[in-house]
Amino acid sequence: MWALTLKKEELLSKINVFVDGSWLFKVCKAGSALAKGTASPTYPFPFDFSGFVSALVDHVKAETGNDQVSSGKLVLCTSIFDLPDDFNDWPTKIPEVLPDKVELTKRVVHAKETFSQKAKDAGFSDEAEFHVKMKPWIMSALDNDSYQEKQVDTTLVALLVKSAFDSPDDYHAVVSGDADMLPALRVAYPDYTKNVLVVTTHPDELDSDHKHSSYSYLDYKCDIDPFYFQLNLERVMEGNHKYRCHECGKLFTTINQIPGSSLPRCRAHRS
Ligand SMILES: [Zn+2]
Structure with a gap:
């Protein structure tokens, strides 16, 4: 009779x-670390x-050799600002709030809500989604990047x-x-x-994504190597047809598949 016990590394984790x-x-905003990897x-x-x-x-399968890992x-x-009903009137009531800031704030709040909704559609729980009432002082703090x-x-x-603690045989990723x-x-x-493993942007990117940290991930070496977004860009980008431009190597998507006979080129290199 064959042993039915699984080896430690074959646990159903x-x-x-x-x-x-x-x-x-x-990091998904225009001009950010991830956007820069695309065309x-x-x-x-x-x-x-x-x-x-x-x-x-x-x-995690590749790092641990455990084929049985699943999500x-x-x-x-996340936190999402709730805008008050009279938000459009703020510039007339509060002198330091300019009309274009109201429009910009509405756009950013909407973009963040859409982003969170996409996560929920993919099965993420919203148990830790905080709703914060927008206040005039928050607008000023956002303006000078001091809002925390x-x-x-x-x-x-x-x-x-x-x-x-609850699931010591599982893996836990912090993004x-x-x-x-x-x-x-x-x-x-x-x-x-x-x-535990860390999911982040690549430390070679000496940009603003890491500027608030006093500690470095590199000082905390885990057995499972970090998952870096820039090294997995194709996998984390939406789109059915994803290509790397033959000229610049940047990632782009197309609505229709590019025929196998032609080399993929981004919009800038097609013309
Ligand atoms: Zn290109």
């Missing part, structure tokens, strides 16, 4: 994913949440640590650009190197 949605939204860097990066989860599962709990931690939404970071660590949460993780869950 799940990968639980905890996303800092506010950070991910930022349309001045447009927001069309992030594919389902594609991301399956790419992450494949990454588990998916959580998007600490509730997202702290909830992300709390959910990650709880998940790690964030803020390595400042790692000291807290190390204190609360010293075994983190075994089954």
Whole structure:
């Protein structure tokens, strides 16, 4: 009779994913780290949440040699501004709020709501979606980039640590650009190197995505190597037909498939 016990590395493990949605939204903005890898860097990066989860599962399979990994709990931690009913009237009531700021804020809030909805459509839970009432002081803080939404970071660590304790045989991925949460993780869950992995933008990108961190992910080496978005761009981009331009190597999508007989070229290199 063949032994039915699975070896440790063949456990039916799940990968639980905890996303800092506010950070991910930022790195998908026009001109950001992900958008720069495409042939349309001045447009927001069309992030594919389902594609991301399956790419992450494949990454963990490859890193651990465990073929039985599948996706588990998916959580998007994010905050969304609720705009008051009289928001359009703010410029007439509050001198420091300019009309174009009202329009810009409405666009950004709408874009973030759409982004969160895409995550929910892909199976992410909204249990950690915070709604924050817009206030005039928040508008000013957003203006000079001093607004901090600490509730997202702290909830992300709390959910990650709880998940790690509840399911020690699972893998737990933290999707964030803020390595400042790692000291807290190390204190609360010293075994983190075994089954926690980091999903972030590549550290070679010395851009604003990492500027708020005092700690570096590189100081916290986990057994599973980080999943870097830039190295998996094709997998996390929306679109049925994705190509790399023969001339510039940038990623682009087309509505119709490019015939196998012609070399793929982005819009700029087609003309
Ligand atoms: Zn090109």
